[in-house]
């Protein structure tokens with residue numbers, strides 16, 4: 001008889017995207033493609049498409065606690081991630097549940113603003129990610145604006161990226177990736193700062209496309225998938241970068257705006 005729960009399982013704690021390109025939808029597609037069974041705690045529901053976020057609503061604390069309980073009672077979750085968390089109350093709820101249950105290493109994607117400009121979390125929620133949730137992060141994956149907010153500084157050079165990464169690590173996150181995709185350089189340079197203090201750059205050619213919706217979700221989900229399958233932190237980060245690069249290269253023509261990536265790249 002096949003052993004129950006022998007298949008690698010992961011969890012995403014985030015918001016949905018009715019347009020299918022970002023949030024939990026991107027997470028599930030990515031994990032599926034990476035050979036991992038994915039479960040999800042829906043924190044918020046967005047009305048969204050490739051043109052932008054039209055509206056969102058967070059679920060009740062009761063529903064969120066129940067989802068955590070349901071997943072805990074049945075699955076053997078080896079790694080998890082957080083994405084859109086909406087507001088401070090929900091960041092606190094997620095923090096409490098992650099203290100209560102062991103879902104393995106946490107990849108914290110500190111989602112703040114969607115590419116179209118919609119704010120996906122309140123300022124108080126961001127403050128709580130800084131002061132509390134980041135303490136639970138095995139890996140935190142801010143883009144440049146998010147890193148600036150978390151480190152409370154301007155990042156105007158590559159050396160400043162390292163200073164910011166160290167400040168974010170000092171908040172409690174063990175490993176930090178500062179994503180360079182928001183710049184305009186020909187090469188995208190992501191900085192990785194590991195728990196050991198080792199740091200290195202992950203370079204990739206900038207791909208000129210507006211079809212980058214859900215890039216952050218895809219990266220963090222690919223990393224979580226790799227961790228769920230037993231990779232080391234460094235292996236998982238390098239795998240995530242490769243996966244997202246291929247997904248951007250092969251974007252598909254769907255919708256009229258910032259279209260989705262190709263998760264089966």
Ligand code: PLP
Nearest residue numbers: 015022023084111114115213214
């Ligand atoms: N919607 C949800 C629910 C998300 O979690 C995210 C990002 O994590 C986005 C939208 C933003 O996607 P993007 O900024 O890549 O368009």
